Amino acid sequence: MHALALQVAAESSSQVSDIARTFGVNWPHLGAQIVSFGIMCAVLYALAYKPILRILEARRQQIAGGLANAAQIKSELDRIDASRVEILKNADAEGQRLIHEARDAAARIHAEAEQQAIAAAEQIVARARESSEREHARRLAELRREIGRLVVHTTASVTGKILTADDQRRLSEETARQLS
Numbered sequence: 001m002h003a004l005a006l007q008v009a010a011e012s013s014s015q016v017s018d019i020a021r022t023f024g025v026n027w028p029h030l031g032a033q034i035v036s037f038g039i040m041c042a043v044l045y046a047l048a049y050k051p052i053l054r055i056l057e058a059r060r061q062q063i064a065g066g067l068a069n070a071a072q073i074k075s076e077l078d079r080i081d082a083s084r085v086e087i088l089k090n091a092d093a094e095g096q097r098l099i100h101e102a103r104d105a106a107a108r109i110h111a112e113a114e115q116q117a118i119a120a121a122e123q124i125v126a127r128a129r130e131s132s133e134r135e136h137a138r139r140l141a142e143l144r145r146e147i148g149r150l151v152v153h154t155t156a157s158v159t160g161k162i163l164t165a166d167d168q169r170r171l172s173e174e175t176a177r178q179l180s
Contacts, residue, residue, distance in 0.1 A: 148172030 020027070152168045 144176050145172075148175050151175045 148171065152171050155171060
């Protein structure tokens with residue numbers, strides 16, 4: 001069995017060397033190229049691939065940080081929006097309260113102005129009454145004097161005598177008493 005395996009191995013290696021000779025493979029050059037390719041891969045890995053991986057990792061971290069910041073900003077915006085809504089509600093309530101207070105104050109001022117107008121009108125009416133009463137009293141006194149003068153004049157004409165000042169006064173007082 002070993003012989004068969006050796007024979008298969010010998011045939012395989014002879015086939016590989018036939019193919020390699022056909023394509024012009026030079027084993028020492030192929031080994032050197034494999035070693036130089038390995039060195040080049042190691043240098044590229046160390047000098048190019050690792051920095052690119054670090055840059056990509058930094059970018060991933062920046063993106064993750066940006067997403068975290070975006071989530072934080074969104075939550076902050078939601079909080080600010082809720083605060084804004086609360087402030088608007090409070091401002092609306094305060095505005096409604098101020099409007100209600102202004103209406104109440106306007107009603108009080110209106111009532112006070114109405115009371116003042118009524119009081120002023122009552123004062124005007126009272127002054128007018130007083131003035132009317134004074135005018136009435138003045139006219140009445142004037143009428144009494146005139147009637148007294150007429151009585152004195154009529155009496156003097158009827159009696160035909162000239163009345164003295166005492167007579168005139170007495171007649172005027174009698175006439176005034178009778179008119180009252």
